[in-house]
Amino acid sequence: MSSRVLLVGIVRTPRQRWTKAEELEELAELTKTAGGEVVERIIQTRSQPDPATMIGKGKAIEIRELCRRYEIQLVVFEDLLSPTQLRNLEDIIGVRVIDRAAVILDIFALHARTAEAKAQVELAQLEYFKTRLTGLGIEMSRLGGGIGTRGPGETKLEVDRRRIDQRITTLRRELERIEQERQVQRKRRSRLFQIALAGYTNVGKSTLFNRLTAGATVVSDRLFATVDASTRVFKIDKKITALLTDTVGFIRNLPLQLVASFRSTLAEIRDADLILHIADISDPKVEGQIEVVNDTLATIGAGDNPQILVFNKCDKVFDDSLFTRLVARYPSAVFISARTGAGLDILQVRIKEFMEKQMVVKSFTIPAERTELAALVYAGGRIIGERILNGKRQIRIRGFAAELMRIRKEVRKRLL
Known part of the structure; x- marks a missing residue:
């Protein structure tokens, strides 16, 4: 069953409301992708965000009444919320409150397929939530279910404060290992x-x-x-x-x-x-x-x-x-x-x-009888000229500079 969601955006002047409405439309699409049903949207005009609640206590109480009237379970803010604002908003409104960043992280978690992507998403989520644990409600008991709280794949996101740093260290090491493997793959593919x-x-x-x-x-x-x-x-x-x-x-x-x-x-x-x-x-x-x-x-x-x-x-x-x-x-x-x-x-x-335009023309001279070296050169690009003179095969080839450099090194190595 999808969560019923209310979206909140803030502008400094009335002239910005049209742009904010477009931004809330994108947020609505994100929320839908994450499995939510948007039932209400609010845009508040406010010259300065309230450090305690972003929108002020009065507007937060108004949102609380809307949530009760329309049975809304989740409030999503377009703007990034501080841990203090999260905690205060949840205390006043009485339902879960998250921001746009949490929704995006949630979507990434839903769509991660490979081990690398799952590790990347989980690390991002833990880095994000680590500073926001106090703003997620009663003893974090609500974390682990619903939009903005899911870990990648079928896993549950770690919520124990004492274990989050340990898990972050483990994920970083795993991603460093994967990155080293990727660098090897990229080096092989660089030709x-x-x-x-x-x-x-x-x-x-x-x-x-x-x-x-x-x-x-x-x-x-x-x-x-x-x-x-x-x-x-x-x-x-x-x-x-x-x-x-x-x-x-x-x-x-x-x-x-x-x-x-x-x-x-x-x-x-x-x-x-x-x-x-x-x-x-x-x-x-x-x-x-x-x-x-x-x-x-x-x-x-x-x-x-x-x-x-x-x-x-x-x-x-x-x-x-x-x-x-x-x-x-x-x-x-x-x-x-x-x-x-x-x-x-x-x-x-x-x-x-x-x-x-990135290609260059290079010349190779190899023993005429070394057909395996000729085959190596042929694979490097487009042959634009070739002749055999005095027992030497001379080849002019058009290809990418890095690849022709690699072939030249390999030819020299085999001729030693």
């Missing part, structure tokens, strides 16, 4: 061009990922359906191959605990040679979402990575003026529909053109 999909949550990254790689990643019209990073081979053409990674979606005010805990997953974006920044053209807030994604990329150290902006879901838009405006503002963007496949040929041409 291939790395492309990462990034974007706001629910913009269709997984659908595009499956289209480009002919795979079967879970596709869902839900926020944060993808929590784990997936990587597959992406063949641009017969001669050019890359690795494509589908990553977790971003969102406005992504909890800092998640950014820190998911550093190894986000490294797939930071280490990418090219980022495909996917945006949902059918969302009225698309331009604001693009800014959120770019800000998040900068936060994780990927702000300077080359990127191609890709507007997805063009099959849902019939307003020519919108296309005209976006083309004028983002002249290098590509417009596609991952669902229908429209525009994917143009996207692949753009990717290929970018990759080819």
Whole structure:
């Protein structure tokens, strides 16, 4: 049975109410994804947040009466609440109170599938709740059931204050071990061009990922359906191959605990040679979402990575003026529909053109009879010239500098 939920937002001036209403709409979608049913919304105009309750005691009492009238079990604040505010609000209102960050953490917990993702989510949750234990009600007895309190998978979140720090230490060690394994994997894969999909949550990254790689990643019209990073081979053409990674979606005010805990997953974006920044053209807030994604990329150290902006879901838009405006503002963007496949040929041409600009031409000279070394060189890119002269095979090849450097080192090693 889903929890009946009341949402609360705060603005400083009446002119901000429209923007806050949009933010509450996104919070409502998050709450729905987490399993809640939003039955009421409140926006309070207040020049300064109340340090004790955020909204003031009078408004808190008003919310208490609404909760009783509509049988509401959970109040979710759009703004981040301090431990003191949580405790005071629960004491006055008489039901559980959480904030937006707790809802996002809860959704990540619901969708985590791999051991790494579950460890990352649990660490983020514990880091978040560690400073808020006093604000979660009577002796933490309510923690372990309901939105904002679930651990990853089927586990229950640790609630014993004495054991939380110990569990955090264990999770950090486990993630450090996983990160070391990831670094080994990335080193092995570094000879291939790395492309990462990034974007706001629910913009269709997984659908595009499956289209480009002919795979079967879970596709869902839900926020944060993808929590784990997936990587597959992406063949641009017969001669050019890359690795494509589908990553977790971003969102406005992504909890800092998640950014820190998911550093190894986000490294797939930071280490990418090219980022495909996917945006949902059918969302009225698309331009604001693009800014959120770019800000998040900068936060994780990927702000300077080359990127191609890709507007997805063009099959849902019939307003020519919108296309005209976006083309004028983002002249290098590509417009596609991952669902229908429209525009994917143009996207692949753009990717290929970018990759080819990163290629260099190198020459290799090896003994003519060492065909196994010739095969090693052939695998490094596109052969643009070859001849045998005086017992030596001379090969000119076009490929990525890092890969050709690796091949040169391997050839020298085998010739010793």
